[in-house]
Amino acid sequence: MPSATYRTLLRTPGAAAFFLTATVARTGIAMSSLGIIWLVHGRTGSYAVAGLVTGAFAVAEAVVGPQLARLFDRFSQTRVLPLILLAHATAVGTLLAPVENDNPHWLMTVAGALAGATIPQLGALSAARWSALLSGDRAASLPTAFALESLANGLCYLTGPALVTAVGSSSDPAYGMVLATALVVGGGLAFAAQRRTAPATSGAAERKHAGRSLLRPGFAVLVGVNLTLGVYFGAMQVSVTAFAVELGAPDTAAPLYAVSNCASLLAGWLYGLRRWRATPQRQLALVTTGLTLSTLPLLVADSVPTLAAALAVTGLTIPPILVLSSTLTTTSVHRAALTQAFAWLASASAAGSAGAAALSGRAVDAHGAHAGFAIAAAATAAMAVLAVAHARAGTRGSTPGLYLKSS
Template identity: 55%
Template sequence: MPSANYRALLRTPGAAAFFLPASFGRVGVAMTGTGIVWLVHSRTGTFTSAGLVGGCFAVAEALGAPQVARLVDRFGQTRVLPPVLLAHALAVALLVTLVAAGAPAAVLALGGVLAGACVPQLGAMSAARWAALLRTGRAAELPSAFALESVSNEAGYLLGPVLVSSLAAAGRPVAGTVLAASLSVAGGLVLAAQHGSAPPPMADGPTNDDPVAVREDRSLLRGEVVLLMGLNLAIGVFFGAMQVSVTAFSVAHGAPGAATPVLAVSGCSGLLSGWLYGLRRWRTAPRVQLPAAGGALMLGTLLLLTVGSPLGLGLVVVLTGAAIPPLLVLFSVLTQSTVHQAVLTRAFSWLGAASAAGSAAAAAVSGRAVDAFGPAGGFAVTAAAAAALTLQSLVGLRLLRTTEVQPTGN
């Protein structure tokens, strides 16, 4: 049966032991940003302050994640993750205390920065473990492993915000934030305890007898990585504009409550497509698959411009939602095949930061587009992002001639 692909992966010694706690912890990570917004709003009564603190948290996470990942690549997950988790727990506790004490918005924003700077990047660490586990002799299974990662991430970002919002709606915003931090820390601690599957730490400085490491040391400045960052920036713009545009569309059609089920339909479509994508072994090269998946996303975004009802929107987001997981899997496959393992966690984190930056910028840009042109203006931003992604994929066909970089010795 095709699902044997996933069973074989999870039966690999050590695989389930790191994948499951990382997935568990990612639910907490997905809850944190939304939880902070609800927490601050519950005390201040204004979304201006809540948005300020939430925005500071997001920016700090985007900038801090690659720096934490640099330490992880150099010293190893099992040494770096515990102090990062401790710092995150203390920062969240400080923010909760500041909110309870009625601190000014500027002080709360500083608390948001501290909490965001040390968010545990469990997804990047889990992906790096798959790459290390399967790199020798089982590289053909990496797309299926990254498909599992995509499904886990999609599930986390479906469940997490719903859970924390439900607690906030029930009058328990503090419980939502504390639960988010608890899930992140618990999942991270269990992950850190899995020494056997952790990629070996490698020093930043190359040795004289290791020419591969000399080339690798500057690998994040390579054209392939810049291209992958551009692709992740575009997908981030799509994410940010889509959330704003779907909400605006629902409000404009007199059904503000429709936004939540429409976004849920998109997420469920992504879960299914990510699962199905990983079930088969694709003979077509990832760099060739990439423009095809981008084209499917672009088609869906163009259809968004034609819908006239929440029901029609729900049908179209099935297509756009289904196009996302294959793209994310391909980004991961291309990253691990063009970046040396000594900087792989850092590379995954930088790509995530690019996506987060695109999402944050798109939220502002699409908001203005909606104000000027209605929901169609917001959907035009998603279409532009999908077109930019597809164009970059086509331009990068020659650049992304993937030859797996061989690992260096310790």
């Protein structure tokens, strides 16, 4: 069944402007963590200190992100975002100062946390704009819009790290962090300037009702799906690298990641070009089950080609999961809390990835790379259980109401 095309979506008045500016800012966001590693390691010579500062950045971003999203929902994106961007630029300056002046490591860590706490969730803001722009009769085009968002995010996380690595390795590492911040602030300000596509704010009574919708079981399942997806990502990051090292071919780790990423980009592009007959709940159950089955070859892979083939198959399932999570969020959460909801999904994924990276590292040290793959497989199995239960609840008629259509 044909769906809206990416071209027709971007021809919607105001859509191309906010989408492209958000993509610029997200490229900077994708550069930030690695930029901190290059910066801190280049000045201290310690990966441990660089990891500590980057970890503080990631934890602060995951914890504070949903709270910032609440401000966006309450006071509007156009009013709050410039202030957040100013705070982020100041925080990065605060990070550069102690690193350049060789201040104590704890001060660098605090500065890293401030930078993470003030980085805006441009993905959540852009998704909220699509939801507002395509509400009502155009709601059927939302999956295509979220597929477009998934493509943009994938491209940002392919080009951003490569760009900051090129800058950090060929010149002063501080330049990479400065470039990342310039993209975040410049793209973010241009995004905030697109006023006509910004979602309207709601009254106090509506916001109170909206906050309760974040506690609904349907949305809790989606948070769980993204949490387990983050566990999968974190476990795979450690395990693929460990697998390549165990085979005596560490240089193959980067091509292996590229295989998975390219498969994901292809799947995301193709998924958004179709309008599927099955309900989103049923699609999510099928795709997560498919991901679980596709992780089983990882447990017995014994060569780079077999692992590459398995990673390509698993990569095909990731974009539909992300798109369906966003689509179901718009029908599970009140429109006045959508930015918060999207931010909670991102935070859940980040928390799962951080925890899994530590757990998988210990498992790989003790039992080898396949132990890390087993953690990833277990996470996908838990994800499938949640998705199947969600689909069954929808079949029984307990799926949350369609807030976007009823508001």
